[in-house]
Amino acid sequence: MSNKVKKNLTPVQQEYYDFAKQREPKRPVFSNCVRAFLVGGGICLLGQLISDFFLWNFDFTEKTAGNPTVAILIIISVLLTALGVYDHIAQWAGAGTAVPVTGFANTMASAAIEHRTEGFVLGVGGKMFKLAGPVIAFGVFSAFVVALIKTVITMLGGL
Amino acid sequence: MEAYLWAFVVGGLICVIGQILMDVFKYTPAHTMAILVVSGSILSGLGLYEPLIDFAGAGATVPITSFGNSLVHGAMAEAESTGILGILTGIFEVTSAGISAAIIFAFLGALLFKPKG
Amino acid sequence: MLKGHQTWVYPAKPVIISTGTVGGPQEAKGPLAEDFDLLHGDLWLGQDSYEKAEKKMLEEACEITLKKAGLQKKDLQFFLCGDLLNQVVSSSFAARTLAVPFLGLYGACSTSMEGLALGALIVDSGYGERVLCGTSSHNAATEKQYRYPTEYGSQKPPTAQWTVTGAGAALLAPGGDGPVVTSATIGRVVDMGMSDPFNMGGAMAPAAVDTITAHLRDMQASPRDYDLIATGDLGKVGFEIASDLLKKHGLEIPSELFTDCGLEIYDKKHPEALSGGSGCGCSATVVYGHILNRMKKGELKKVLIVATGALLSPLSYQQKETIPCIAHAVSIEYGC
Numbered sequence: 001m002s003n004k005v006k007k008n009l010t011p012v013q014q015e016y017y018d019f020a021k022q023r024e025p026k027r028p029v030f031s032n033c034v035r036a037f038l039v040g041g042g043i044c045l046l047g048q049l050i051s052d053f054f055l056w057n058f059d060f061t062e063k064t065a066g067n068p069t070v071a072i073l074i075i076i077s078v079l080l081t082a083l084g085v086y087d088h089i090a091q092w093a094g095a096g097t098a099v100p101v102t103g104f105a106n107t108m109a110s111a112a113i114e115h116r117t118e119g120f121v122l123g124v125g126g127k128m129f130k131l132a133g134p135v136i137a138f139g140v141f142s143a144f145v146v147a148l149i150k151t152v153i154t155m156l157g158g159l
Numbered sequence: 160m161e162a163y164l165w166a167f168v169v170g171g172l173i174c175v176i177g178q179i180l181m182d183v184f185k186y187t188p189a190h191t192m193a194i195l196v197v198s199g200s201i202l203s204g205l206g207l208y209e210p211l212i213d214f215a216g217a218g219a220t221v222p223i224t225s226f227g228n229s230l231v232h233g234a235m236a237e238a239e240s241t242g243i244l245g246i247l248t249g250i251f252e253v254t255s256a257g258i259s260a261a262i263i264f265a266f267l268g269a270l271l272f273k274p275k276g
Numbered sequence: 277m278l279k280g281h282q283t284w285v286y287p288a289k290p291v292i293i294s295t296g297t298v299g300g301p302q303e304a305k306g307p308l309a310e311d312f313d314l315l316h317g318d319l320w321l322g323q324d325s326y327e328k329a330e331k332k333m334l335e336e337a338c339e340i341t342l343k344k345a346g347l348q349k350k351d352l353q354f355f356l357c358g359d360l361l362n363q364v365v366s367s368s369f370a371a372r373t374l375a376v377p378f379l380g381l382y383g384a385c386s387t388s389m390e391g392l393a394l395g396a397l398i399v400d401s402g403y404g405e406r407v408l409c410g411t412s413s414h415n416a417a418t419e420k421q422y423r424y425p426t427e428y429g430s431q432k433p434p435t436a437q438w439t440v441t442g443a444g445a446a447l448l449a450p451g452g453d454g455p456v457v458t459s460a461t462i463g464r465v466v467d468m469g470m471s472d473p474f475n476m477g478g479a480m481a482p483a484a485v486d487t488i489t490a491h492l493r494d495m496q497a498s499p500r501d502y503d504l505i506a507t508g509d510l511g512k513v514g515f516e517i518a519s520d521l522l523k524k525h526g527l528e529i530p531s532e533l534f535t536d537c538g539l540e541i542y543d544k545k546h547p548e549a550l551s552g553g554s555g556c557g558c559s560a561t562v563v564y565g566h567i568l569n570r571m572k573k574g575e576l577k578k579v580l581i582v583a584t585g586a587l588l589s590p591l592s593y594q595q596k597e598t599i600p601c602i603a604h605a606v607s608i609e610y611g612c
């Protein structure tokens with residue numbers, strides 16, 4: 001949580017919190033943002049190139065070219081995760097690898113690979129969505145709410 | 160050429176927003192992704208995400224925000240053609256490729272590889 | 277017997293007659309590699325899960341300890357052991373292999389000194405003559421349980437620490453040649469409202485300061501009575517906080533005799549160590565290996581080891597709880 005007075009801290013605890021905060025190495029926010037920008041932009045650029053490749057060489061439209069693009073980015077991400085390389089790139093790039101769909105694929109691949117020791121059903125199958133679950137749950141729920149609101153507004157006479 | 164530039168810049172900027180959510184507001188990656196996905200849904204509902212895709216191409220379709228957009232689109236398209244229940248039946252229609260690919264390849268990854276630590 | 281408010285002194289002078297330390301690949305690359313009895317090149321140890329690997333490491337540490345003392349499993353009377361995994365499984369399964377009366381412990385990363393203090397109590401009071409105290413931690417197993425899958429691409433902040441893959445064991449007996457356990461101060465739980473699981477050092481520093489203060493007060497001693505005072509795993513961040521906090525309370529420990537095991541075990545320039553080493557195995561392997569070796573070489577005569585632990589669970593953090601911490605101190609002498 002940010003650097004403000006936290007609720008439920010006694011005065012002694014608050015004093016210690018400030019004391020400790022002063023001695024905490026600050027996260028290099030600016031350089032993290034620069035790296036996130038470069039890597040994130042780079043991945044999107046790659047996505048654009050892949051998308052155009054499918055557009056020009058196969059029977060895809062601008063809308064449908066997104067599907068194989070996402071699939072390819074996912075395969076690359078899973079491969080890098082499986083080879084043990086993704087986490088090192090991500091330590092450097094931060095949100096640059098987490099925000100694109102590569103991050104989503106990494107959450108699923110890393111959880112699936114890690115929990116194989118607990119078996120395929122409960123381990124791989126059961127734990128695969130450990131980190132990806134929030135994205136799917138909140139994505140679907142928010143889309144449901146948005147779509148419902150829009151549909152009801154349309155039904156009541158439209159905007 | 161210009162399309163590539165904007166894909167890079169817009170995609171990069173969305174990632175910077177994610178980085179700020181993590182470093183300044185101290186959200187975990189999971190919370191950050193949830194926030195971005197919901198933002199995508201809301202922007203989609205307001206009709207603002209499609210213009211962003213037209214402008215930035217993959218810069219808007221590759222980040223996780225586009226997942227929210229695709230879910231709303233799937234729901235709306237089906238609702239428009241079959242009525243309000245279409246929201247439920249259509250929601251995964253557009254994102255099916257992404258989710259299926261992620262599940263299938265994650266499973267394959269677990270079949271073929273061990274974690275490296 | 278009891279001295280002061282929370283300190284035990286051991287007049288019968290229990291002796292650490294043997295130790296065993298095992299480490300993993302990162303520890304092998306560190307500056308203390310020579311002080312390990314056994315080092316492994318990977319995290320699996322030929323097992324098919326990280327959890328089984330940790331159990332194997334603990335068994336190896338115990339085996340090495342017994343072998344160096346010329347004893348066998350049946351000569352052991354009691355086994356005190358703990359680790360970081362749920363239900364302290366590594367310790368329970370190692371105890372199954374040893375087939376010796378077992379007391380499972382949980383003190384998070386303070387387990388090493390918790391075990392040594394209790395083991396010395398058993399020997400000192402005459403309630404046992406061959407007591408083995410052990411503990412272990414495994415980087416990948418701990419990350420999987422407390423934080424994220426090891427291949428997950430999340431960016432760790434500079435306050436994060438690297439859990440040591442290591443196991444350490446010490447065998448206590450009423451007599452013989454070896455470093456002597458002279459006193460132990462049992463710490464109390466201190467919670468200063470810190471709640472960031474990626475900044476354990478900041479959460480644990482107050483507990484270390486509390487126990488050091490209690491020890492020096494109970495023993496009516498001062499820092500200069502020791503050749504070395506070492507905390508368990510405060511790391512760069514926690515160690516600086518503890519040093520400043522001690523200074524603030526008028527109890528400054530001269531920097532040439534104050535250190536932290538988490539800072540010693542890895543090269544300071546190691547990019548992944550971030551704030552330093554942590555885990556039960558950290559204090560155990562550094563103390564039972566490097567520090568006791570220095571004592572046997574005559575470089576150190578009296579040391580105070582303050583192992584620190586963060587008593588959170590993966591769930592408590594999600595339920596918005598803060599991180600309560602504890603520190604146990606044990607003083608060891610050799611050649612006095």
